[in-house]
Amino acid sequence: MDDEGLTKELLQNRIVQLEHERDELRKDIEQLCMQQAGPSYLAVATRMHFQRTTGLEQEIESLKKNLAGCLREKQNLEEELSEAYKIKMQLSDLHNAEVLKNKEVEGQLKFFQGCIASALSERDYSIMECERAKEREEAISQKLNFSNKRVEELELAYHYEKEQNASLVKELNELKEKIEIFNKVIDKFCMIRDRDGGSSVHDAWQSMCSCLLDDP
Structure with missing residues (x-):
């Protein structure tokens, strides 16, 4: 049991105890008044009873006010607790939404990571193909240079043979x-x-x- 419940229970027990004492005191005074029929004693007993009853009534009223305040505070706390539960439920819903969103983001992240890995793999394959193409290009360039040199040699030979042929024709x-x-x-x-x-x-x-x- 929390402090608020304990205070409420103590106040209710105290009120019941005081009401019981008040009733017992009233009974005792009535019995004394019946036993002692003298008018002077009856006046004193009545005054004492009135003072004691007034004090008990004031204490009871004070305790009732405290109890009412505790009840109002309890109601306010219950309302605050209810509002806190509502906020907690809203936060829980938001948390669940964020968890779901995070799962979706994780799924998208994994998808994009897969795309990036595939792109990197394709890039590496393209780089390898580019290197192979460069090697083939260099080989073709070497062959082309050799062919160009061979063509130049053949052209020189052709010109020489042409000159020789012209000389032979002239001869x-x-x-x-x-x-x-x-x-x-x-x-x-x-x-x-x-x-x-x-x-x-x-x-x-x-x-x-x-x-x-x-x-x-």
Whole structure:
């Protein structure tokens, strides 16, 4: 039992005790008055009874006021306690809502952490692919440089061969011109020979050359 309940119980017991003493005192005075019929004693007893009764009544009224105050204080405390319970229930509801919200936030956090982990994994994979692409690019660049050097070499060889071909063509044309001249000279010799030695026509140019060479 708390202090408020104990105080209330003590006040109620005290009121009952005082009312009981008042009633007993009234009975005692009445009995004394009946036993002592003298008027002077009756007046004293009545005065004493009145004073004692007045004191008891005042004490009872004071105790009743205290009890009423305690009851009002108890009612106020009960109202405050009820309001505190309401606030507690509201706080409990808010706490439950916050717990639920925290669970949702934790779920979202785990989801975003999974997304971040997946993004980091994709980033690492992209970095590896980028490194591989760089290696392939370097290899292709080396091959391209080699191909460019080979093309340059082939172009140089082509230009050299072209120059050589042009030189050979020029030389061939010169030889053709010389052969033309030689052919004319041979034809001239053959005509002179045929004219001096009789008619001897040779169809093939090589045959005419052989005849000229074999002629003493």
